[in-house]
Amino acid sequence: MSESTSQVSVLFVCLGNICRSPTAEGVFRHLIKERGLEHAYRIDSCGTGAYHTGEPPDRRAREEAHRRGLSLDDLRARALNQGDFERFDYIVAMDDANYRDINAAAPQHFSGHLVKLLDFAPDHRGDSVPDPYYGGDDGFRKVFDMVEQGCGGLIDHIEAARQ
Ligand code: 4NP
Numbered sequence: 817m818s819e820s821t822s823q824v825s826v827l828f829v830c831l832g833n834i835c836r837s838p839t840a841e842g843v844f845r846h847l848i849k850e851r852g853l854e855h856a857y858r859i860d861s862c863g864t865g866a867y868h869t870g871e872p873p874d875r876r877a878r879e880e881a882h883r884r885g886l887s888l889d890d891l892r893a894r895a896l897n898q899g900d901f902e903r904f905d906y907i908v909a910m911d912d913a914n915y916r917d918i919n920a921a922a923p924q925h926f927s928g929h930l931v932k933l934l935d936f937a938p939d940h941r942g943d944s945v946p947d948p949y950y951g952g953d954d955g956f957r958k959v960f961d962m963v964e965q966g967c968g969g970l971i972d973h974i975e976a977a978r979q
Contacts, residue, residue, distance in 0.1 A: 822855075822856065823855075823856060823857060823858050824856060824857055824858070824905050824906070824974055824978065825857070825858040825859075825860075825903060825904045825905045825906070826844065826857060826858070826859050826860075826904065826905065826906045826908060826970075826974075827859075827860050827861065827862065827900055827903075827904040827906070827907050827908065828840040828841050828844070828859075828860075828861040828862075828908045828910070828933070829861065829862055829863065829864060829896060829907060829908065829909055829910065829914050829918055830861075830863055830864075830909075830910040830911070830914055830945070830947075831863055831864055831865050831913070831914060831947065832863045832865055832867055832868045832893065832949065833861055833862050833863030833868060833893035833894060833895070834863075834868045834871055834872075834873050834874045834877070834893050834949075835873065835874050835876075835877050835947065835948050835949050835956070835959070836910040836911075836945045836947065836948070836959055836963070837861035837862065837863065837910060838861050838873040838877065838888050838891045838893070839873070839877050839880075839881070839888065839956075839959055839960060839963050840861065840908065840910065840933060840945075840963045840966070840967060841859055841860065841861035841888075841891060842881055842886050842887070842888045842891070843886070843960070843963050843964050843967045844857075844859055844967045844970070844971070845859055845886075846885075846886045847964075847967055847968060847971055848971065851971065853971075853975075856978075860904075861891070862893075862894050862895060862896045862897075862900065863893060863894070863895055863896065864895070864896055864913075864914055864917040864918065864921075865895065866894075866895035868893040869893055869894055869895060870892055870893060870894075871892065871893045872888075872889065872890075872891060872892060872893075873888040873889075873891055873893075874949065874956075876948070876953055876956045877948075877956055877959075879953075879956075880953070880956045880957060880959075880960050881960075884960060896918065896921065898921075898923065901921075901922055901923055901926045901928070904928055905928050905929065906928060906929045906931060906970075906974065907928060907929070907930050907931070908931055908932070908933050908970065909930065909931070909932050909933065910932075910933055910944065910945040911932075911944030911945060911946075911947070912932070912944055915930065915932055918930055931970075932944070933945060933963065933966035933967070933970065934962060934965075934966050935966075936965075936966050936967075936968075936969030936970040936972075936973055937962060937965035937966040937969055938965065938969065939965060940962055940965065940966070943962075945959055945962055945963060945966070946958070946959065
């Protein structure tokens, strides 16, 4: 755990690591940079499933990112592994199924924080980020809106905990 030292580590997790969690990683990186906090965070994303390992984010997510002035192009999918429970202070699930799967995989001694992203979004508390994979482009726009609000709230929460 690094919370008591200089960096906070945050891992965003969805199912495939090609739609929602890379979006959250990209948005979180962007917001952290805007706030001048790059030095204070280590950020990554992964999936509870390994189906898309090595693939870049879904084209629709990358296009929506470009429309909003950020890039997800360099990200590559990977699966959650046991080492993640040692290396991350915050593990951030996109939906309830992700949360349950992460919780089931966590070792008993996991001492980080397992949270759901939208619990930090004032307009969406308790909700899940909907999986946009089988829908249209509109789903990706909605995911970005929700994820932006959740990431902003999560940064506020973490920064308040660091004071
Ligand atoms: P993600 O979306 O979990 O937000 O990356 C999905 C991507 C792919 C699949 C499911 C969800 N899939 O079943 O292939």
